[in-house]
Amino acid sequence: MGKPAAETGAPMFKRLSLIGLGLIGSSISHAARRAGLVGDIVGCALTSGEREQAEALGLVSKAYADPADAVKGADLVILCTPVGAFRHVAEAIAPHLEKGAILSDVGSVKAAAVRDIAASLPEGVHFIAGHPIAGTEQSGPDAGFAELFDGRWCILTPDADADAQALSKLKTFWERLGSHVEIMSPEHHDLVLAITSHVPHLIAYNIVNTASHLERVTDSEVIKFSAAGFRDFTRIAASDPVMWRDVFLNNKEAVLEMLGRFSEDLVTLQRAIRFGDGKTLEKLFADARTVRRGIIQASQDTAEPDFGRRTGRGVKPSSG
Numbered sequence: 001m002g003k004p005a006a007e008t009g010a011p012m013f014k015r016l017s018l019i020g021l022g023l024i025g026s027s028i029s030h031a032a033r034r035a036g037l038v039g040d041i042v043g044c045a046l047t048s049g050e051r052e053q054a055e056a057l058g059l060v061s062k063a064y065a066d067p068a069d070a071v072k073g074a075d076l077v078i079l080c081t082p083v084g085a086f087r088h089v090a091e092a093i094a095p096h097l098e099k100g101a102i103l104s105d106v107g108s109v110k111a112a113a114v115r116d117i118a119a120s121l122p123e124g125v126h127f128i129a130g131h132p133i134a135g136t137e138q139s140g141p142d143a144g145f146a147e148l149f150d151g152r153w154c155i156l157t158p159d160a161d162a163d164a165q166a167l168s169k170l171k172t173f174w175e176r177l178g179s180h181v182e183i184m185s186p187e188h189h190d191l192v193l194a195i196t197s198h199v200p201h202l203i204a205y206n207i208v209n210t211a212s213h214l215e216r217v218t219d220s221e222v223i224k225f226s227a228a229g230f231r232d233f234t235r236i237a238a239s240d241p242v243m244w245r246d247v248f249l250n251n252k253e254a255v256l257e258m259l260g261r262f263s264e265d266l267v268t269l270q271r272a273i274r275f276g277d278g279k280t281l282e283k284l285f286a287d288a289r290t291v292r293r294g295i296i297q298a299s300q301d302t303a304e305p306d307f308g309r310r311t312g313r314g315v316k317p318s319s320g
Contacts, residue, residue, distance in 0.1 A: 011039045012173055013076040018043040019067045019089055020080030021054045022240075023135060024106045026144025028078060029059040031177040034146040044070035045141070054141045068096045076173070078130075079105040079117070084246035087116035099124040102166050106132055108193060108243070110157045110186035112250035118159070126166035129157045129186060131193070132179060137238040150178035157186040194254035199262060201244055202255070204236035 016038040018025040025043065032038050043060040044067045045051045051063035064070040071077050071093045079089055086105065097103065103125055107113045113129045121127055134152040136143065154174040158167050171181045184192075211222045211230065226234065248255055272280040 011037055012169065012176075013038045013074075015040045015042065015074040015076070017041075017071045017074035017077045018060070018080055019070060019077065019093070021045045021050055021059060021063065021141045022080060022139050023143040023148075024132065025078070025080035026054070026057070026059050026141045027134075027146065027148040028080070028106075028144075028177065030144055030146035031149055032173075035176045037173060037176055038076070042070055042074065050141055057141055059141060059144070067093050071096050071101075072098075074098060075101050076170075077101060077103045079103075079107070082240075082243045082246045083107040083109050083112055083116075083250050084242075086113055087120075090117040090120040094120045094122060094125075097122065097125045101125050102170055103127045104130045104156075104170060106130060108197065108247045109251040110155075110189040114157070114159070114186050126163045127159075128162055128167055128170050130170070130174070131155045131157075131189065132174070133193075133197075134179075135239075137235055137240075139240050147178070149174070152179055153182055154179040155182050155184060155189050157184060157189050190251050190254045191257070194251060194258040195261075198247055198251060198255050199258045201236055201239065202248065202259070203262075204233045205244075207233050208237040 021043045029041050041060050042062045043054055044064045054060050054063045067089050081089055105113050110129050118127050132149055132154040134148050174181050
């Protein structure tokens with residue numbers, strides 16, 4: 001597990017700026033305050049309702065409409081917007097970033113993040129892309145909770161010439177939020193996440209839509225008789241459509257590669273069913289079961305009954 005408990009001493013950062021105050025941004029605020037990591041937290045949100053809610057919940061001391069205002073005086077800035085907004089946000093905040101500040105993000109795609117953010121930044125700002133592998137299908141300032149990152153993984157994808165001290169500090173920050181931290185290249189991250197997160201979400205969206213379009217099965221029957229498998233697909237498919245639109249548009253090569261492999265394996269299952277090859281079906285199912293057991297043993301899920309997928313605080317975290 002990571003380190004969820006607060007640690008004493010001076011804050012790591014004087015001011016944290018969160019550009020985007022949805023599930024991940026609000027959870028970072030909760031976890032950072034729990035661990036005493038920052039002196040002040042400010043943020044930016046598009047709508048007045050979100051800004052008012054974030055301030056009322058105590059997520060930030062001030063929520064700004066303009067990201068340029070939100071980053072002034074901040075020594076840690078984390079972009080928590082959809083990936084498709086990164087280029088615009090980076091261009092807007094670049095002239096206002098503090099010299100020596102660390103800039104990071106939480107996007108599910110990393111090669112595109114590096115491409116769209118790094119080009120705009122002035123010298124003296126340390127950009128280190130990141131991705132916490134945690135989330136739920138909920139969104140908005142009230143969706144976050146401090147425990148979201150506990151025992152989960154956060155992947156950092158620094159450039160080869162990234163400042164070592166800044167990287168170490170950001171790594172420690174995520175560890176104190178409760179996460180394990182892994183470092184890899186942006187390209188490898190995108191390939192790994194294509195199969196562990198992106199393609200599963202695509203399948204979930206597709207199978208839910210397929211069920212809703214069946215002419216011989218009514219919508220009410222789909223809802224009323226949802227078994228555990230379909231119910232879990234609908235949970236994943238409830239995720240933010242804007243965020244996932246941007247994920248697939250910005251990680252198309254890796255997703256298409258994994259979809260090709262998935263399609264080939266699906267044909268193997270199809271042939272086994274058609275020709276009554278029970279031996280092949282049982283072996284494939286047993287292999288998959290072994291992977292599931294490995295996920296439980298790695299504490300990335302539990303074997304407890306999953307109806308409702310609830311933990312002590314909220315919905316069971318899923319990869320994003």
